[in-house]
Amino acid sequence: MRALLDRWLPSPTTASRREQLRAAGGALFGLLLTALLGQSMAPGALFLVAPIGASSVLLFALPASPLAQPWSAIGGNVVSGLMGVLCVRWFGDVLSTPLLCALAASTAIAAMFALRCLHPPGGAVALTAVIGGPAIHAAGFAFPLVTVLVDTTLLAVMAMLYNNLTGRRYPHAQQSAHPNPHATKDAVPTVRLGFKPEDLDAVLKQYNQVLDISRDELESLFMQTEQRAYQRRFGIISCADIMSRDIISAEFGTSLEEAWQQMRAHRVAALPVLNRARRVIGIVTQTDFLEHGGLDDYRSIRHQLQRFLRKSGVTHTEKAEVVGQIMTQHPTTARLDTPIVDLVPLMADSGFHHIPIVDEEQRFAGIITQSDLVAALYESRFAEAAA
Incomplete structure (x- = not known):
């Protein structure tokens, strides 16, 4: 019996x-x-x-479901209601109620597919138009074009407010899971090996069924699964294992000249x-x-840099x-126990070159550069080959 239930x-x-609880509270x-x-x-009305x-x-x-997006919800409910009303108007006197219900739901599904607004509750809207009773029949087209339209639009607006306030992106616009930060046509480094977006598209086409998950979310899940598999294969190396600890840092009030000299000296x-x-409040880079120095002319770059670094000598200046x-405020950081494979997408895809490392109290503990990460990954790969 237990096996049957499972x-x-x-x-x-x-x-x-x-x-x-978040979802229940939203409803x-x-x-x-x-x-x-x-x-x-x-x-006084419906x-x-x-x-x-x-x-x-x-x-x-x-x-995040494609079936839950505003156009899917509003379009799906309204067009389904229209299909139900049309079926009653055209076939209500000649078809039995069960057949009329089946016809309304099936035509609603076909219409939602055609208009790219598939929304499961639309089938219930179509049935409501058929068996909802005298009040709904008397309303006619006002049922889908007023009642259903207003209800669904209001609910979608509430969903936009609530989901975004509670940390869920909505509407969930389709976007690349790994955009190229350099705005070129090249795929980001992490997807140049392993499965590619074209592979996912081919498999989805072969699967030939509606998935209740967006394509970008599915791609992101696959990438995270690959990272987990990499961790299991090479062992977990944490940021604390490879980070640089004796780090030259700056404060908010450190002068530009002093910061530049520190960067050059070290x-x-x-x-x-x-x-x-x-605690990390920012990061300042050569970029x-x-x-900020307006150094876009290589012929005068030395003169402009000297002028930019030199103090103005006045109290108030722009x-x-x-x-x-x-500085770049609120930079991306990682914790001491963060596996280094979690840094690969940040550095390879998002274009970060330096990631500050913080301890459990969010205090600065060290920094990892792209060179540190490459060296660590090389060593782990070399160790596996030697084994």
Whole structure:
């Protein structure tokens, strides 16, 4: 009996309890405000229909799903309602109710596929138009074009507000999981080996079924799975194992001239910027000096750099005087126990050259450069080959 249940029951959800509560809270918030606003806009009339409850499951529990996007929800519900009303108008006197229900739902699915707005609750909207009773039949086209349209639009707006405020991107616009930071046509380094986007497209075409996950999310999951497999294969090397610890740093008020001289003297391309508690508040790189110094003419670069670094000598000036005025604020950091493979996409794909490392109290502990990462990966590969 247990084996039979395991075979037919779905796998346990991977969503945390916090995520489950977040989705439930979103449905409470979204449906309550949708009902109240709908009731105020149409007092005494039909202001909320049952399929909107099904839509709330998708919009708040699965905000990344292609089936839950605003056009899918609004377009899918409205066009399905129209199909249901048309079936009643055209075939209500000649077909039995069961056949009419089946026809409404099937034509709704076909219409949603054609308009690229597949939304499962749309099937329930189509059935509601057929078996919803005299009030819905009397409303006619006002049912999908007013009631359903207003309800779904209000719910989608609530989903946009709630999901973004609780850390979920919505609408989930399709985007490349690994955009090239240099704006060229080359694929980012991490996808030049292993599976490529074209491989994923070919497999999805061969699979030939609707997936309840966006393509970019699926690609991202595959990449993360590859990273996990790499960790298991080569062992876990943490940032603490390879980072540089004796690091020259700067403060917000460090002068530009002093920072530049420190970088030149120690032959480094970046300085982490720390506050008095040794927490990372920014990072200043050679690129920051070039960009803020207006060093776009190589013939006068030495003269411009000297002028940029030299103090103005006045109290109030628009010219940058200290590191804090040109640094990159809130830089990406990693923890001491972060596996170095987690840094590969950051450095290879996102274009970071230096990543500050912080301890459990978020205090600066060291820094890892691209050279450190390459050396560590080379050593791990060499060790595996020797074994």
